Amino acid sequence: MEIAPSLYLGDWIPRTDLEGPGQRAALFPAGCSLRCSGCCNPHLFTKKTQQLISVSEILQRVKSVSDIEGISILGGEPLEQAHALGEFLSSLRQETDLSVMLYTGYTMAEIKREEDKASVLEFVDVLVDGRYQEALKSSRRRYIGSDNQKLWLLTDRYMAKDFGGSNFTEFRLNKREFRILGYPIP
Numbered sequence: 001m002e003i004a005p006s007l008y009l010g011d012w013i014p015r016t017d018l019e020g021p022g023q024r025a026a027l028f029p030a031g032c033s034l035r036c037s038g039c040c041n042p043h044l045f046t047k048k049t050q051q052l053i054s055v056s057e058i059l060q061r062v063k064s065v066s067d068i069e070g071i072s073i074l075g076g077e078p079l080e081q082a083h084a085l086g087e088f089l090s091s092l093r094q095e096t097d098l099s100v101m102l103y104t105g106y107t108m109a110e111i112k113r114e115e116d117k118a119s120v121l122e123f124v125d126v127l128v129d130g131r132y133q134e135a136l137k138s139s140r141r142r143y144i145g146s147d148n149q150k151l152w153l154l155t156d157r158y159m160a161k162d163f164g165g166s167n168f169t170e171f172r173l174n175k176r177e178f179r180i181l182g183y184p185i186p
């Protein structure tokens with residue numbers, strides 16, 4: 001019997017407009033071996049057993065959110081779970097028309113050298129690649145944290161979209177938590 005793939009998911013936000021075009025669900029897979037100095041999400045460096053969730057459950061969560069145009073996948077480092085991520089995105093593509101934006105610390109050249117990571121790209125519309133480099137941090141390009149990173153349009157879905165402008169930060173406060181989304185201003 002084949003075991004259904006599961007993903008270590010550290011966090012998710014059903015709806016935000018800070019992590020890509022339009023309103024999107026944001027997923028934060030856990031685990032990252034790259035450990036960039038100054039990373040915004042060091043609490044996601046290590047996977048925890050209780051974070052393991054089946055791909056089908058994550059899919060149901062995303063599908064339960066109304067009026068979003070896509071999902072953004074941040075991290076942690078999503079491509080360090082390339083197999084489960086690919087399974088998830090394949091199902092997402094079959095069952096929805098949601099767009100996919102992926103943020104990774106690996107460069108495009110590094111991704112293309114590894115078959116499992118490269119195979120995920122067929123499901124991605126927009127990719128932001130490269131390590132976060134604190135010395136090059138910047139908020140002047142939308143969705144980009146440091147000047148070495150690049151934004152790639154891998155399909156024609158957002159070819160007409162203007163990705164210009166600067167970054168934003170959002171603060172969310174409710175009874176249980178205080179959360180910072182987007183790009184903390186240097």
Ligand code: SF4
Pocket residue numbers: 032033034035036037039040041042075076077104105106131132
């Ligand atoms: S790749 Fe991303 S999640 Fe990993 S350390 Fe760098 S900035 Fe943080």
